[in-house]
Structures are given as C-alpha cells and as structure tokens.
Amino acid sequence: MKFEYKIYPRDPVPGAPEGLIFQPKIPITVYGPTGKISFDALVDTGADHTIFPRFNASHIGAPLHEKNVSYTNGIGSDGIKSFYAEGIELEMKVDNEICRWTAPVWFSEQDDFPALLGRKGFLEYFTATFDGENSILTLEPNGNFSGNVVNIWDHDKIS
Amino acid sequence: MDKVPLVSLELSGKWIAWDELHTHVVASGASLADVHEEVEKKGEKNVWFDKVPSRTDFFGGAAFHK
Numbered sequence: 001m002k003f004e005y006k007i008y009p010r011d012p013v014p015g016a017p018e019g020l021i022f023q024p025k026i027p028i029t030v031y032g033p034t035g036k037i038s039f040d041a042l043v044d045t046g047a048d049h050t051i052f053p054r055f056n057a058s059h060i061g062a063p064l065h066e067k068n069v070s071y072t073n074g075i076g077s078d079g080i081k082s083f084y085a086e087g088i089e090l091e092m093k094v095d096n097e098i099c100r101w102t103a104p105v106w107f108s109e110q111d112d113f114p115a116l117l118g119r120k121g122f123l124e125y126f127t128a129t130f131d132g133e134n135s136i137l138t139l140e141p142n143g144n145f146s147g148n149v150v151n152i153w154d155h156d157k158i159s
Numbered sequence: 160m161d162k163v164p165l166v167s168l169e170l171s172g173k174w175i176a177w178d179e180l181h182t183h184v185v186a187s188g189a190s191l192a193d194v195h196e197e198v199e200k201k202g203e204k205n206v207w208f209d210k211v212p213s214r215t216d217f218f219g220g221a222a223f224h225k
Binding site: 004006007008009010011021023025027037038039040053055059111112113114115 | 162163165166167168171177181190191192195205206207208209210211212213214215218
C-alpha cells in the first residue's frame with residue numbers, strides 16, 4: 001500500500017527555504033463501539049504508541065477508565081494523561097485495498113496534536129519504507145498483522 | 160494514489176476537515192470539536208480530519224520533549 005506524503009505550506013526559514021512541510025500522513029478510520037471517525041494520521045517512527053485526540057473517544061464511544069491511564073511525553077508538554085482503550089479497530093484504504101485490524105490505541109487528554117500512528121498498534125504490524133526521494137510511504141502487513149486485507153474489486157480475502 | 164491539494168497558508172495550525180475525496184476543505188477551526196460541529200451543521204459526511212502544521216514552528220515528533 002503506497003501513500004504520498006502530505007505537503008503543507010509554511011513560512012520559509014533558514015535551513016528550509018522552500019516553505020513546504022512534507023509529512024508521511026495516511027488516511028485512517030478509527031472504529032469504536034458506537035461510531036467511527038476518520039483522520040489524516042501522522043506515521044511517527046518516534047512514537048511508542050498509537051494515540052488520538054480525546055475528542056475521538058467520546059465520538060466513537062470508546063470507554064476510558066482511570067485504571068487504564070498512562071502518561072505520554074512529547075506532544076506539547078511532559079506527562080499528558082492518556083487512556084488505553086480496548087476493542088478499537090483501525091482501517092486504511094488505498095486504491096483497491098482495505099486493511100483493517102484490532103489495535104491497542106490510546107486517547108490523549110488533550111486534543112491539539114495530530115493523530116499519531118506509532119509502534120504499538122500500528123508500526124509493529126507493518127514493514128514501512130519511507131521513500132524520501134519520492135515522498136512516498138509504503139506499508140506492507142508483516143507477520144505480526146492479524147487483521148484483514150481485502151481487495152474491494154474482487155472481494156477476495158487476501159489474508 | 161491521488162495527490163492531495165495544498166492547503167492555504169491561512170489554515171496553518173488549525174484543524175480542518177477534508178471532503179471524502181480529499182479534494183477540498185469543508186471546515187476549519189481552532190479545535191477538533193469546533194470543526195466537527197461545523198461539519199455536522201453543514202451535513203457533510205465521510206470527512207477526514209487533519210491537523211495542519213504550524214506556519215512558524217516545526218513539529219518535533221512524539222519523542223521530542225519540550
């Protein structure tokens with residue numbers, strides 16, 4: 001599955017005079033017990049886990065319990081409370097393929113950061129190739145992946 | 160793979176909602192909740208929420224400690 005990097009404008013600065021930001025973001029849909037919400041989520045090899053803004057949790061009916069609290073650093077300030085939620089499914093679709101799996105994900109107490117796809121819940125399931133020359137991210141399900149990859153044209157279940 | 164159009168610089172730092180095909184921005188705002196509300200009011204379906212990077216600051220990544 002190939003995804004072009006998203007490109008955003010920014011003010012030119014020394015070291016980055018082109019005034020553009022290239023981010024490996026992919027469209028991903030988050031499914032909870034009562035709904036779904038879709039994001040352009042940043043694939044972040046520096047992130048330990050997959051984490052979404054808390055707003056999502058209420059929208060999709062994900063139960064957040066104090067017993068599942070941990071803390072996440074580096075998304076705006078130190079030690080932001082985040083809630084682990086069970087039973088969440090993630091789905092990505094590109095061209096004629098849909099990839100869907102159940103993932104351990106967290107919801108942050110704050111909302112002001114992009115949805116982040118880190119190692120736990122995302123990168124652990126894929127072999128990722130970041131083609132910096134062509135700004136293309138390639139993701140292939142690996143041996144850890146236990147979800148489904150479906151071809152939407154012939155409806156054959158591939159794995 | 161379809162190329163997503165470049166957003167305007169005025170949307171930097173904001174939450175936005177793309178239409179289903181990622182062809183145009185249907186809502187924008189300071190918070191995800193605001194944008195979601197606008198999307199609901201407009202009756203838009205199957206949107207993609209996106210946080211546009213700041214026009215002035217770099218995003219240091221999730222492992223970056225402030």
